[in-house]
Amino acid sequence: MTTLSFTWTLLIIAQxxxxxxxxxxxxxxxxCSKQTHHHHSRKTVFDRRGALYKGSTLAGIxxxxxxxxxxxSQDEPAVDLAALNAIRSxxxxxxxxxxxxxxxxxxxxxxxxxLSIRGGLNGKSTIKIPRVGxxxxxxxxxxxxxxxxxSLRAGVRHFDVGxxxxxxxxxxxxxDKYLKSGLDGIDYSTEKPEVLSILDEARLGGEKHALVTAxxxxxxxxxxxxxxxxxxxxxxxxxxxxxxxxxxxxxxKRIQVRRAVKDQIAALGVNYLDMVSIHSPLTDRNRRLxxxxxxxxxxxxxxxxxxGVANYGIGPLNEMxxxxxxxxxxxxxxxxxxxxxxxxxxxxxxxxxxxxxxxWSKLSxxxxxxxxxxxxxxxxxxxxxTKAQVLxxxxxxxxxxxxxxxxxxxxxERIAIAENSYGGVNSEGERFILSDDEMRVIDGLNVNWKAxxxxxxxxxxxxxxxxxxxxxxxxxx
Numbered sequence: 039m040t041t042l043s044f045t046w047t048l049l050i051i052a053q054x055x056x057x058x059x060x061x062x063x064x065x066x067x068x069x070c071s072k073q074t075h076h077h078h079s080r081k082t083v084f085d086r087r088g089a090l091y092k093g094s095t096l097a098g099i100x101x102x103x104x105x106x107x108x109x110x111s112q113d114e115p116a117v118d119l120a121a122l123n124a125i126r127s128x129x130x131x132x133x134x135x136x137x138x139x140x141x142x143x144x145x146x147x148x149x150x151x152x153l154s155i156r157g158g159l160n161g162k163s164t165i166k167i168p169r170v171g172x173x174x175x176x177x178x179x180x181x182x183x184x185x186x187x188x189s190l191r192a193g194v195r196h197f198d199v200g201x202x203x204x205x206x207x208x209x210x211x212x213x214d215k216y217l218k219s220g221l222d223g224i225d226y227s228t229e230k231p232e233v234l235s236i237l238d239e240a241r242l243g244g245e246k247h248a249l250v251t252a253x254x255x256x257x258x259x260x261x262x263x264x265x266x267x268x269x270x271x272x273x274x275x276x277x278x279x280x281x282x283x284x285x286x287x288x289x290x291k292r293i294q295v296r297r298a299v300k301d302q303i304a305a306l307g308v309n310y311l312d313m314v315s316i317h318s319p320l321t322d323r324n325r326r327l328x329x330x331x332x333x334x335x336x337x338x339x340x341x342x343x344x345x346g347v348a349n350y351g352i353g354p355l356n357e358m359x360x361x362x363x364x365x366x367x368x369x370x371x372x373x374x375x376x377x378x379x380x381x382x383x384x385x386x387x388x389x390x391x392x393x394x395x396x397x398w399s400k401l402s403x404x405x406x407x408x409x410x411x412x413x414x415x416x417x418x419x420x421x422x423x424t425k426a427q428v429l430x431x432x433x434x435x436x437x438x439x440x441x442x443x444x445x446x447x448x449x450x451e452r453i454a455i456a457e458n459s460y461g462g463v464n465s466e467g468e469r470f471i472l473s474d475d476e477m478r479v480i481d482g483l484n485v486n487w488k489a490x491x492x493x494x495x496x497x498x499x500x501x502x503x504x505x506x507x508x509x510x511x512x513x514x515x
Contacts, residue, residue, distance in 0.1 A: 142392040143383070143437045147471050150251040151244065151460050153439060155392050157313075157337070157344035161364045165312070165343050167278050169434055170460040171196030173397035173441040174203045182208035184446045185455070187224050190216055191234065192456040193241030198370075198397070198441040200282035200317055201302065210307040213277075217270050217307075233449060237456045244461025279308060282317035282348055282370075288329040295332035299341065315346035315370065319354040319514050326354055327361055334364060346370065348396070352385050353515030359389070368439065370394040371512065375414070375432060375480045376407045376487040382512055394439035410483040417476055421469065426454065430463045431472050432480050 142155060149169060157165035172189040174182060174197070182205035186197070190212070199206055215223040226234055268276075287298040299314055314333050319326060336342040346368035347354070358365060369386050371379050373395040386393050411425070418425045426442060433440040444454040456462050463470060472480070488510045 142390055143387040145435060145437050147435055148251060149434050149437070151248045153392060155344060155367045156364075156390070157367060159338050159340075161337070161344075161367070167280075167312070167368070167392070167439060168194075168196035168460065169439050170194070170430065170458070170463070171198050171278070171280070171439070171441040172455065172459075173198040173443040174200070174205050174209065175397040175443055177203065177205060177443060177445060179203075179205040179208050181446045183211045185444075186212035187226065188229075188233075188237060188446055188452055188455045189459075190224065191221060191226065191237040191241065192459045193244040193461050194455070194459050195276050196278040196280065196441070198280050198282075199306070201284040201287060201298075202282070202317065206281075206302055206305040210305060214307050217273050220273060229452075230449065233452050236453055240456035240459045240461035240465065242461070243465045244459060247461065247464040247467075274308065278312045279306060280313040280315065280346070280368075281306075281311050282315045283329065283333075284317055285321050288316065288321045288325040289332075290324050290328045292328055292332035292335065295329050296336055296341075299333070299336055303341065310340060311342050313344045313346050313368065314342045315348050315366070315368065316350075318349045318511050319347075319351070320511060323354075323357060323515075327357060327363075330358060330363060330366075344368070346394075349511035351382055351510075351512030351515060355382075355385060355389075355391075357515070365389055366391055368392045368394050370396055370439075370441075372396045372510075373433070373438065374429065374487070375483040376410050376485055377510075378481070378484045379512060380484075392439060393437075394441060395433045397441055397443035407483075407485055407487050410485060413479065413483060417472075417480070421472075422466070423463075423470060424454070424457055426458050427463050427470070428472070428480075430458055431470060432477070434463065435472055435477060 142153065151168055151170070152166040153169050154164050155167050157163055172185070172194045174185070177185055186209050189197070197209065199209060212224060215225075281299075281302050283295070283298060287295065289295050289298075299311070303309070303311055314336065316326065316329055316333070330345070330347075333342060333345040337345050344367040345364075347366045348370040349372070350366075350369050355365070355369070369382070369391050371382060371393065373379055373383070373393065383393055385391075414425050414428050417423075418428045421428070423431070430440050430442055442458040444458065445451045446455070
């Protein structure tokens with residue numbers, strides 16, 4: 039057990055250290071030769087993470103076992119911290135802290151769970167955002183607390199919330215329990231054991247996959263801390279809460295914008311937000327720019343870690359660039375294989391802006407592109423996936439951030455929360471990876487399916503839509 043624990047501790051560091059690859063392979067080889075079949079059990083996954091937590095203060099990461107019942111033996115020898123320090127001191131981490139601008143949109147067949155984005159004072163720091171989250175778009179506020187609990191159980195640590203969704207207070211109810219005591223503090227007694235088992239498998243699968251995925255080491259919050267051993271601060275740092283300001287909250291008076299954000303921080307029961315975005319560009323130039331400037335001020339004073347936008351086309355993006363502002367960290371779009379926004383994505387890539395896909399709620403309905411959707415269905419059937427999982431995999435492999443949604447009324451909806459999580463779309467390993475040919479087929483489905491055609495209202499109301507079905511917020515300016 040000692041050898042395996044130390045080996046997995048080294049794995050998190052060695053993946054970033056090309057100069058130590060040979061030594062690391064030798065360690066892995068020696069360690070693996072000593073293990074038995076039983077080391078591949080679920081308990082081994084718990085123990086590996088327990089050992090990782092023991093050395094986490096060295097790397098500045100917060101790791102903990104998945105359940106309070108899985109404790110590392112008290113008489114187990116400690117990890118050789120001196121050896122870890124020696125490896126770290128001989129390796130530069132500048133590339134980790136300051137990723138190249140182009141890195142925010144790198145396609146990959148098997149992307150790690152976290153993406154490095156710009157944040158902090160003057161946007162000079164690097165923060166980590168989980169690539170797969172959960173969106174509360176169209177989630178009934180009465181279901182929000184339960185959806186939060188189920189998502190946390192499935193390993194989701196990125197929550198996409200917004201003033202227009204009207205559910206922050208309900209989300210806070212569950213977050214408070216989680217922050218105080220981890221998953222152990224949340225009451226799951228009314229959930230069916232079968233559903234809980236599927237959620238647990240998704241969480242554990244995501245954690246295990248993260249261990250063997252390139253670039254997943256040396257990051258604070260690389261793994262969730264559900265059992266509570268890392269404390270409230272550690273659990274908060276493992277979360278990424280992204281809030282979107284409504285059109286009504288945009289203002290030329292920066293103090294009003296700052297107050298609106300602080301009100302939502304209070305409603306969510308946290309001390310800061312990881313990202314605040316302008317939900318849509320459907321106001322006017324002065325309000326957009328002054329609102330954005332106020333968000334940058336909140337970032338530089340620590341209330342917000344990063345600033346983003348949603349539904350922004352090239353016009354309003356250029357407004358910010360011409361005004362001399364730091365560009366947004368993320369642009370969230372109604373992005374799918376049926377509406378790829380190639381021009382906006384290209385602009386974002388050239389300017390170091392990560393791209394996120396908004397929640398897909400009606401693509402599979404009568405409003406969606408049926409011929410293209412049938413192609414997705416055929417690929418899903420062939421690979422033993424759901425159609426939603428194919429969309430999540432496509433977005434991940436394109437280099438995008440993805441925030442799928444699901445309600446919690448039915449058993450199917452509750453299971454979908456697990457299926458669409460990072461662990462869920464990696465649960466079958468290579469079998470779920472979309473091949474180059476499959477990606478080309480999906481990339482060829484674009485028909486510029488507009489938000490207006492879908493009847494989408496994510497960031498605006500009916501009165502904001504004046505140009506009929508062939509309308510999209512990215513065309514507004």
